[in-house]
Amino acid sequence: MLDAGMSGAAVGDLIKESSTAEFMADVVEASKEQTVLVDFWAPWCQPCKQLTPTLEKIVNSYGGKLRLVKINVDENQAIASQLRVQSLPMVLAFQDGKPIDGFVGVQPESTLKEFAERVVGLDEQEQIAAVVQSAEEAFAEGDLQGAAEAFAAVLETDQKNSDALAGLASCYLKSGDPIRAQQTIELVPPSERASAKVESVKAALELAKVAETADPADELARKVYDNPENLQARIDLALSLAANGDQAGAVDHLLEVIKRDREWGDQAGRKQLLKLFDAWGPKDQVTNDGRRRLSSLLFS
Numbered sequence: 001m002l003d004a005g006m007s008g009a010a011v012g013d014l015i016k017e018s019s020t021a022e023f024m025a026d027v028v029e030a031s032k033e034q035t036v037l038v039d040f041w042a043p044w045c046q047p048c049k050q051l052t053p054t055l056e057k058i059v060n061s062y063g064g065k066l067r068l069v070k071i072n073v074d075e076n077q078a079i080a081s082q083l084r085v086q087s088l089p090m091v092l093a094f095q096d097g098k099p100i101d102g103f104v105g106v107q108p109e110s111t112l113k114e115f116a117e118r119v120v121g122l123d124e125q126e127q128i129a130a131v132v133q134s135a136e137e138a139f140a141e142g143d144l145q146g147a148a149e150a151f152a153a154v155l156e157t158d159q160k161n162s163d164a165l166a167g168l169a170s171c172y173l174k175s176g177d178p179i180r181a182q183q184t185i186e187l188v189p190p191s192e193r194a195s196a197k198v199e200s201v202k203a204a205l206e207l208a209k210v211a212e213t214a215d216p217a218d219e220l221a222r223k224v225y226d227n228p229e230n231l232q233a234r235i236d237l238a239l240s241l242a243a244n245g246d247q248a249g250a251v252d253h254l255l256e257v258i259k260r261d262r263e264w265g266d267q268a269g270r271k272q273l274l275k276l277f278d279a280w281g282p283k284d285q286v287t288n289d290g291r292r293r294l295s296s297l298l299f300s
Contacts, residue, residue, distance in 0.1 A: 016069060018069045027069050031097055037067070037069070039051070040073050040080060040089065041089055050106050058112055059116075090103075090104045091115075128161065139170060140283075166201045168184050169182075196281075203275050203278035203279035204280075221237055224253075232265070238253035238272065251290040254273040254276070258294070273290065
């Protein structure tokens with residue numbers, strides 16, 4: 001399972017009695033590291049005596065991802081009033097210092113398990129999102145190894161996570177392994193293949209294939225120099241430049257194709273330019289500048 005910084009608790013610390021004075025430490029602060037269930041009960045409440053043992057059983061089964069804090073409302077009326085506890089038993093789930101879910105009354109064990117899975121699942125998804133974000137930041141900074149390891153860690157927990165699969169494929173592609181990049185992106189579920197991140201990787205893979213078959217850039221540049229109206233040669237040159245890292249040069253030539261004849265080749269210049277933008281991603285500076293230039297050209 002993923003561990004995005006959550007500290008484990010000893011089994012003996014997972015279930016404890018607490019009070020109004022200790023609530024901040026035992027629940028609010030503790031829930032910033034793991035999900036905390038708060039069981040509000042009273043000695044005279046017979047349903048409470050039925051519910052609590054089942055809650056303890058479920059909490060112990062989660063191996064440290066859940067904590068149970070029991071509050072006797074008769075002895076801690078201040079916190080019970082603050083949280084508007086009006087019926088018993090009442091259970092609230094806390095994450096990041098605040099209640100996120102809860103229920104009132106005795107529930108079957110199956111319902112309690114579903115409740116635990118739901119609140120822990122919310123916590124886990126937040127962890128996954130945080131790890132994906134840190135991996136994307138590492139990739140942007142050029143730390144391919146660190147990014148790949150983080151994306152792989154996400155996939156150990158969520159094998160079909162499209163963001164992690166796209167990120168890992170990007171790492172393979174950036175490191176010069178388009179075959180593994182293609183294999184990885186093919187693992188994305190069909191329902192997620194239209195996402196922007198997946199489309200970006202697919203566009204980048206297409207660009208990599210162009211690089212393998214394109215004529216050398218200097219030869220294509222001579223063709224364009226000899227005949228500036230050779231729009232196919234100019235498009236080929238743009239793709240060759242893009243495949244070899246000259247993004248700005250690629251954009252310049254494709255914009256020139258559009259300027260000379262925007263309808264040529266069924267708007268081939270515009271379509272190729274949009275594919276490059278997809279490959280580079282929406283956060284890329286050349287993409288943003290190129291989109292502004294394209295809009296200015298098309299609507300001038």
